[in-house]
Amino acid sequence: MNQQTDAGLSAAIEFIWLEADLLDHKLYTDWLLLWDADGKYVVPIDPNETDFENSLNYAYDDAAMRDRRVRRLTSGQSMSASHAAQTLRSVSRFRLLAKNGDGCLHIRCAQNLVEYKYDKHRTYAANVTWVLRPHEGSFRIVSKIVRLINSTDALSGMTFLP
Secondary structure, eight states, rough: OOOOHHHHHHHHHHEEEEEEEEHHHHHHHHTTTTEEEEEEEESSSTOOOOOOGGSOOOEEEEEHHHHHHHHHHHHSSSSSHHOOOOOEEEEEEEEEEETTOOOOEEEEEEEEEEEETTTEEEEEEEEEEEEEEEEETTTEEEEEEETTTTTTTTTOOOOSSS
């Protein structure tokens, strides 16, 4: 990698750390601002799936659905909001997969997420890929795909954003 790519990757890593921090501290409104207007947030059931629009997913969110999900999480009106889980995300093993001509970075990393709710800890491990578009000295999320390593197992209700 050349220095320009390294600098872009470093900035992208800091952006991804920011996203994890916002989610863990339930700053969902700020999290929504990280997204490109056409961005997609996907948590597929099949870890090998690539056609998300025509397959079953835990989440397949455009801007409107992300907004609805955040309103549900912050309303206090649903079980997921009234007894919200505490989460702690660790993201590591960053790899730049590609850089498009328009400057978009395709990045993959490992994520370990610990959920604490009702005196129980649950761990969710995933390979996460982002497409990040440069925007005003930072980035916007064009896509985020969370491939849980146990996605085909029976999972408890995920009442948070993985």
